[in-house]
Amino acid sequence: MIGIAERGAFLRHRHRLSWAESVPWIAAVAAFFLFPSYETLGAQVLIMVLFALSLDLILGYAGIISLGHAAFFGIGAYTAGILSAQGWGEPISGLVLAAIVAGIAGFISGWAILRTTGLTLLMLTLCFAELLREIANEQEHYTGGDDGLRGIRMDPIFGVFEFDLFGETAYLYCLAVLFIMFVVARAIVHSPFGQSLTGIRENIRRMHAVGAPVHLKLVTIYAISAAMAGVAGALLAQTTEYVGLTVLSFIRSGDVLIVIILGGFGRLYGAFIGAPLYMVLQDQLAKQSPEYWLFGIGLVLVVVVMFAPRGVLGLLEDLGARFRRDSR
Amino acid sequence: MTAALSIGFDGLAYAMVLFLISVGMSVTMGLMGFANLAHGAFAMLGGYLAITLMREAGIPFVGAIVLAFVGVALISVVFERTLYRRFYAKGELDQVLFTIGLVFMSIAVCTLIWGPVNVVPIVPDFLKTQVDLGFREFPAYRTFLILVSLAIIVALWYGLERTKVGAQIRAAVNNRRMAQSIGIDVDRLFTITFALGSGLAGIGGALGVEVLGLTPFYALEWLVHFMIVVAVGGLGSIRGAFVAAVLIGVIDTAGKYFFPHAGAFFLFVITIVVLLWRPQGLFGRA
Structure with missing residues (x-):
């Protein structure tokens, strides 16, 4: 048996920030200065990171x-988009409303469907x-409809920062929102609630057996996730000033x-590796044909599932582990 | 009345194509618990094979359909032996991702070979007429499609209910471990079922070009429909797949007829309602 104190130490250890966690943020800020002509794509990548998160x-x-x-991404995008197209152009309140609407949709649909599996x-x-x-x-x-939602006009953020043509404001805006959302997500997964979710994933019968309210927990995280996806969708609507059915x-x-x-x-940071990789590849390859x-992408999927089921981060971890073993 | 007849007729033709394509997917899912989202790619391959054989090699319609069945069945065995079987023991997520990867690759390969545009269906001359059923005339091709599909369904039913292999398949679907322990070679059985199911999808794809169209995006475009038939019918149930195909075919046709802008709306509502009411599908086992 693990004592309470030890368990607390374990959780604190998992929660502790490591130096590696600053890398993606430094990279994101550096990208802003290094690739000024790619800021529009950059904002899209950040939105994808948040959606994947x-x-x-x-x-x-x-x-x-x-x-x-995409249901929740789309709900967020349309909520923010319609709000602005109807004349309310303040961005922050648009994000909040998008999160609320998507979260409610996630809660209701989750309540109905999360009783099923497979x-x-x-x-x-x-x-x-x-x-x-x-x-x-x-x-x-x-x-x-099919033509997409037009007529979205955003006010400056906090009444100060105007959205510019080059996407500089959009990039920094997305980065700031992503950072806040990430802090929330990190706090959630390291909380006792987050731990109990992992318990459900690993052994749902046992979680039922110990009396955990499995369904309620699943619905809760589903709603939180939906709200976050809604924010990502809202960011897309606000920064591109357009919402199409593809959302x-x-x-x-x-x-x-x-x-x-x-x-x-x-592992939270998977999104930070997957999204740039996927979208830069898509940008480059789709240009060719x-x-x-x-x-x-089909081949990559098959290969990843066969040989690297834990993704690029998993590969890096394996490499790191081997390196540490060798140097010992 | 005329509208109802048209919807019923077209819905039935559509349903038959859905059934031929989805039944293999349902049985492989029931047998191995394998979620094969790339099943539609085999139907697409059947369509392209049949069209190419007719157009390039001058093979008559019926011959091309039969060859599509054989060709797709053989190709599917190669895939099953080399790739699919690595995933039987893996989780659902891996199976889904692996088969979606195959779908993407099938789109690229078919675009390179056959081009991106919709293929014009080839209808043999003897089926270009109308069939007079006394009270009304129906297009001969779709009548033929319905009759051939019904014949295949009867043959399928007979094969499953009255032959030894059929009994073995039913036993394995019901309880794979038990079937294995009484000496049924489930592994071999699965390869046979997989080939048969893919071959049927090939026939469905070949016959159904006139109904579903044929572009390289076929496997992705119709994936949701095939999956709905499988899920609503219940995994591994042929009767379920048939009932679900007819239900989906008629509802989808009626929806698109009366509400051209939001035709598929009803399809999804019905699916959600059925699955919430019976998560295991209409004829699935809980």
């Missing part, structure tokens, strides 16, 4: 496989996103799943 919370920590996480759960997440896409397509009056598409749900698999799930991109 939200998926990591449910996939990596609670073991929920979703093929429809293929059924997969199908329900997928169908929920597809259903929303049909609704968005049909409600042209609000969403612009709700199956492809987007697939993209974010691939990103987190590439980077490595269940879309077939190269599709073949490449």
Whole structure:
């Protein structure tokens, strides 16, 4: 048996910041100064990092496989977009509202579907996103339907920082929001609540047996994850001033799943490796030809699943472990 | 009345294609618990094979369909032996990602070979007419499609219910460990089932070009529909796949007929309702 004190020490140790954790943030700030012409792409990458981070919370920590996480991304994007198109251009309140609406949608849908498992759960997440896409397509009056939502005009952030043409403000805005969301996510996964989620992922029967309110915990993290995905969607709507139906598409749900698999799930920082890797590759390969991109990403998926199921971060960890062993 | 008849007829033709393609996916999922999201790629391959054989090699329609079955079945065995079997023991997530990877690659390969545009279906001359059923005329091709599919379904039912291999498959779906322990070679059985299911998908893809169209994105575009048939019908249940295919086919056709802008809406609502009510599907085992 582990004593209370030891357990506390274990949690504190896991929670402790390591120097390596500053690397992605330094890289993100450095990228701002080093690649000034890529800031628009950079903002998209940061949004993808946040979206993937939200998926990591449910996939990596609670073991929920979703093929429809774009549902919440899309809800956030349309909430922020419609709010602005209707004349309310203040960005921060748009983000907050997007998080609330997406979170509520996550809570309600999660309550209904998280009683199921396996293929059924997969199908329900997928169908929920597809259903929303049909609704968005049909409600042209609000969403612009197939043509997309136009007429989004954002006010300056805090009334000071205007969104510029080169995407500088957008990049820093996304980075700041991502940082805040990351701190929240990190606190969640290292909390007792986060630990109990891992317990559910590893052995759900046992968690039932010890009397943990499994369903409520799953629904809670699902709603939190949905809110975070909603913020990512809202950022996209605000920085590009456009929302298209693709925010709700199956492809987007697939993209974010691939990103987190590439980077490595269940470790928060996987999103920071997967998203730039995926999007820079996509940017470069799709320029050559879309077939190269599709073949490449398909092949990468197969290879990763076969030989590196824990993603790039997993590979790095293995390398690190070997290095330490050798030097001992 | 005319509308209802058209919807019923077109919905049935559509349902038959959905069934032929999805039934293999359902049985492999029931048998090995393998989530094969790339199953639609085999249907796509069947479509391209049949069209190419007819157009380039001048092989008659029926021959091309049969060759599509054989060709796809053989190719699927190669995939099963070399790649798929590495994933039987792995988790659902790995299976999903692996097969989505295959879907992406299939899109790229088919675009390079056959080009990105929609393929024009080839309908043989003897099926270009209308069939007069007394009260109404129906397009001969779709009538033929429905009849052939029904014949295949009867053959499938007979094979599963009345032959030894069929009994072994049913036993393995019900309880794989028990089947293994009484000496059934489940491994070999699975290869046979996989080939048969993929071959049927090949036929469905070949016959269904006129209904579903055919582009390199086929496997991705129709993936959701195939998965819905499997999930709503219940894993491993042929009867379930049939009922689900008819249900989905007719509802989707009716939805698109009456509400062209949001036709698939009803499809997803019905699926969600069915799965919340019966998570194991209509005919699945809890």
